[in-house]
Amino acid sequence: MSDFSVRSDGIDVERIMQQIRARIREKRGVDYTEDEIRELASVKLDRFLDPKQLRSGLVEQFRKARESAPPETYDFEDTTIYESHRLPFLATIRRLLNPILKLFFNPNPIIHALHLQSRVNKRLVAKESLDYEVMSNLVLELTRLSVEVKNLRMRVESLSTRLDFDERRARALEGVVQLKPGALSPDLSTLGPERVPAGGSEGSEGDAASKAGRRRRRRRRRRPGSPGDEAGVGAGPHASQTSPGGDTDAQPDAEDDGPGTESSSGEDS
């Protein structure tokens, strides 16, 4: 929302535009001139260039090549072919004799072609500076993108590490809740109907599963010093080593799923 305080009789568009420009400056931080922006760009170029990934001397090499062998050009006007440096009046005589010369051949197309060539040369020279600018900008952009990719890669790695840590922490906390000595088993009646199926074959499976879960917890309580307690603080591998029947997959499943009905399936099988 803008905040210009205006009345219809007191509007001054130039003042409003100054306010708008001031706001843009505030947002941008500093109002850089074109030259300053160019200077900043070159500074960043030097700072970010990575010689392993980029020919950092490319721009410099191009610049030096241009300075050492500047492209040749010349001025060619329609009077050039008549000029004489030592005898200036000769130009007038040559010009006077031009009609006779024209009886033999027409010099105008040649003059025109050479004039055009001189213009083409000048354009090429001008284009070189444009090429340099384009190349410089490309190098700059490439460097910026390379730095940005590096930053993003580091961020992804950092996020991935944090995610791993959080997952481990969540597992550990779930284990603590599940395996704390003296903890009450969850009251299945408080769970929703979908978690407590009633009647039929599904109901009998659910009953069997909950009984198996209770059996497993009773077994753990009977062995207070067993490594199953340590599993509560994240010692999953120890727990699996000591699980009955030597089923190494069964215990981690139980840890993952906590005290639910599904955790018993591994043991029952």
Add this chain to the structure above:
Amino acid sequence: MKLAVVVQRYGAEINGGAELHARYIAELLAARHQVEVLTSCARDYVTWRNDLPAGDDTVNGITVRRFETSSERDPIDFGLRSRVVFHEPHSLAQELAWLRSEGPTSPALVRYIRRHANRYDLLLFFSFRYYHAYHGIRAAPARALLVPTAERELAVGLSLFAPIFRGVRGIMYNSHEEQAMIRAVSDNAHVPGVVVGVGSKVPERTSPQRFRRTHGLSGPFIVYVGRIDENKGCKELFDFFLRYASARSRSLSLVLIGNSILPIPEHPRIRHLGFVSDEEKFDAIAAAEALVMPSFYESLSMVALEAWALGRPVLANGRCDVLRGQCIRSNAGLYYDTYEEFAEALLALTTDPALNEGLGARGRAYYRAHYTWPVIERKYQDMLERVSSDEAAAGESRLEPLPGWLARRHRTSPAATEVLARVPTGAVQVDRDGRSHVDRPRP
């Protein structure tokens, strides 16, 4: 007074800026004077093909004499000649050939003016850049008034036009910027001139709701009216609006009115309505948050004046001196040079009702003070009386004669781009005494 309006095309269905301007002025002056229109048979401003029959015709009660063009424009030839005269040192003969190539080449029209100029008290020539104006003024300089309708275009820098600007009896400018530019290229301060512009037939009442209902527009929108063309700044407008729509506003739409010769981006918030009736156009402007004018070159934006007449603010391209100057002098529009300015100005116009209403009110006042028909008529009347009362100048021509055959072929004229580059840029400020000066050159 018997007057002739000389214009490149004329007709009720011809809606080009200068042509519409000429028709409005002819119809305005016809209330007090005997007015005839001298024009070509062309309807198309690119080819100048003879689409209409030659001879006398009547349009809205005004006699129109049409003259055939002797040749259509060859775009390749015109392009090549334009490149030479605009970008290279050249001769006056090359400029004359360029003018002939541009058209509408109607020697019959010029011949008629030369033979029958004394039938008219004054002749008003519209659009300096065309064949009919240049040769018509040369045929009757002592009776010529010019309405140049010049924008900051390369043709202004051609050397053949400077004597015309210096040699006519009076000039009706569209804007202070146009006046400053023409004075800079031709040094014609001695020629009586007045900044007039043109009014518009704005309806007393509009119905924004009807427009919204018809086109199913419920949210806020800005409107562009005119030819949708890159030369009119529409490409930049699309870029800026798409950036603005994605970053700043979730509801603002852009409504485009006019024929398109530029691909319009497929976007749910850009609506192209094509060519609509005048009634619908005025409804659209009245319903809009603001009118946007992205053009880089304008002699006088009639649609901006129409928006101001309807009390709507304008968001204009600040790189067009005329639009920038009009916004500053009217205090009725904001302008932009960059995307950041476009976004901030648009945000201000669409979210600050007090600012929006205030600018609209100033626009209405500006239109009433400078562009209503009585004001325009008074300015024309003053100029006609001033010129016709100047007995000393009436008989003689101040127009410099064309150089001789050989001199015309000397390549002494600089490229038009060089000439135009030397002309100061920027909006013109007008003092309380009425003196104008370029306020601050545009960077």
